[in-house]
Amino acid sequence: MTTVMARSEQSLAAFAAEAENWLATAVPAQWRDNRGKLTGEESDALRREWDRILWEGGYSGLSIPREHGGGGFGLAEEVVFHVLAGKVQAPDGLTRVGKTLVAPLLIKSGSPAQREKYLPPMMRGDEVWCQGFSEPGAGSDLANIQTRARRAEGGYLLTGQKVWTSFAQHAQRCLVLAQTRPDEGRYRNLSMFLVDMSQPGITISDIKQISGAVHFAEVRFDDVFVADEDRVGDDGEGWQIAMRVLADERGGVESATRYVEIRSDLDLLLATVGDRPELAGALRDLDVRAELLRWQLAKVVDREEDADAAFQRSASVLKVMWSELWQDVTRLGLDTAPHEHREHWRYQYLEARAVSIYSGTNEIQRNILSERILGLPR
Ligand SMILES: Cc1cc2nc3c(=O)[nH]c(=O)nc-3n(C[C@H](O)[C@H](O)[C@H](O)COP(=O)(O)OP(=O)(O)OC[C@H]3O[C@@H](n4cnc5c(N)ncnc54)[C@H](O)[C@@H]3O)c2cc1C
The missing domain is CATH 2.40.110.10 (Butyryl-CoA Dehydrogenase, subunit A, domain 2)
Known part of the structure; x- marks a missing residue:
């Protein structure tokens, strides 16, 4: 594994510059050039390969401490990396559940033997x-x-x-x-x-x-x-542990990986129908919401260490923001895209139907916000 410098040794800007350089050549050409045309099997194989490429490049589990096989960076670097990865349309690996949910859980609540047994193969991309x-x-x-x-x-x-x-x-x-x-x-x-x-x-x-x-x-x-x-x-x-896992699922790293796909879809939309005056208002609105999401992500990064209401609120707000934005982006894509991109938008539109359901439905997120955060009556 190539070693990247620990956070304290490197500014966020320097980290971003190094990551951007690395990403410019790291994404497999087969993935980049065949977006929307790969079979499920081809796509899974490339996603697996991407997990290994991340490990070899020193970008696997960026916010996991180094002694557990991660990059030893903070959440800020993790979020920045995902945003940059989105720009070059990098794949989403298969190890998301392990790295974003199980690893933080084992670090906080697992035994030393569990950490030793499970974290290294997870970080290498060997175990999904x-x-x-x-x-x-x-x-x-x-x-x-x-x-x-x-x-x-x-x-x-x-x-x-x-x-x-x-x-x-x-x-x-x-x-x-x-x-x-x-x-x-x-x-x-x-x-x-x-x-x-x-x-x-x-x-x-x-x-x-x-x-x-x-x-x-x-x-x-x-x-x-x-x-x-x-x-x-x-x-x-188990219940208390499950609640911690679900907070991580709605929190910064997971949402950052979603931002990647939303930004990439929005950029595709801007590139293909961005010059149509009748769509200018709708596209501007989506672009502003994507920027707000990025801003909200940066806020969560500062709060992820707090197990208090501020983090819960940020996590639930983020979940509602990114899921509804993605649904709106894909709806506009489906309604307006040129013929050659129809298959992509049909697929993304249907995939995005699920995002207001998983990681806790948006109705449940609104219940959390209204009852636990705003203190409204049930
Ligand atoms: C693509 C996808 C991937 C998933 N991956 C996983 C996974 O890897 N692991 C896993 O364990 N689960 C996974 N899930 C399951 C997901 O967490 C559940 O679907 C979700 O929690 C909703 O539960 P349910 O489907 O049983 O719906 P229900 O809980 O039956 O809800 C049905 C409807 O009623 C509403 N509702 C329910 N209770 C309330 C309430 N108190 N107030 C207001 N409205 C309410 C819901 O919002 C929803 O609209 C996944 C789901 C999807 C769609």
């Missing part, structure tokens, strides 16, 4: 992670999950059904929330596990999305063994 929280009867009402982990010699046996599990088809590992204490009340009956997806008893069934892509799957666990040392935190502490 997925997140097994949602179930058919438990999405917004996550506390209602029914997957059970019952006590067995040296650990637990996991049985249940997860759904909408992104990256499950590619994953070697899964972060699973399960009930371990059926006699305890809501919020005290759950635990969090690190599950090896290569074990017998795991069935993964693809789910095709409206866009035609297969980004997620249903995952069934049938008496799958999880060792005690693969539980994160205490037995019964």
Whole structure:
């Protein structure tokens, strides 16, 4: 791995200049030149390759401390990097769940053995992670999950059904929330596990999305063994841990990766229909909203270390901002784009239908803002 200087040794501007130089030649030509024309398999292979390229270039897990295999930078550098990556239309790797959700969790709440075992292959791009929280009867009402982990010699046996599990088809590992204490009340009956997806008893069934892509799957666990040392935190502490993971999911790094795709779509729109006077107002509005998103991202960067209301508010505001902006960009693209880009916009428009649902629906984000932040009555 090429070593990039730690944050304290380098200004943000110097970091950005170095990253921009690196990005100028790092994106695989096959990805850059065939955007919108690659098959799902080709695209996945290039996304995997991108994870390795990031590692070799020293840009994997930028805000993860160096002792855990990351870049040792702050969130500011991570966000700047994603913005620059968006400009050159870099791919989104397959290791997003691992790097943005599992790594911060293991650093805050994992054991030294868990960090040593799981972080290096994640940073190298060798191991893909997925997140097994949602179930058919438990999405917004996550506390209602029914997957059970019952006590067995040296650990637990996991049985249940997860759904909408992104990256499950590619994953070697899964972060699973399960009930371990059926006699305890809501919020005290759950635990969090690190599950090896290569074990017998795991069935993964693809789910095709409206866009035609297969980004997620249903995952069934049938008496799958999880060792005690693969539980994160205490037995019964799963709810608190899940809330920390969800805050990271809505926070700065995740939103920055979304900004990348939104900016790239908006630039495509400006390049193709930017000279049409009847669209000038709508395009200006979208451009201003993209700038506001970038500005809001910079604000979150300053607050991500606080587990208080300011961070929660920023995370929920960000989630609503980027998801609604992306939906509006793709809607305008679909309505106005020239014939040769229709397939791209059809796909992006349909993909963007999901963004107000995942990471907690926008209705739930507005509930959080109104109840927990503004203190309005339920
Ligand atoms: C593309 C995609 C990828 C996903 N990836 C993952 C993943 O990797 N791992 C994972 O665990 N999950 C994943 N999910 C699942 C996602 O987190 C859930 O779909 C989401 O939390 C909503 O849950 P639900 O689908 O059960 O809908 P429900 O909770 O049944 O909600 C249905 C509707 O009711 C509304 N609603 C529900 N409760 C309230 C309320 N209290 N107040 C106001 N409105 C309410 C919702 O906003 C929604 O519009 C993914 C989903 C999508 C679409």
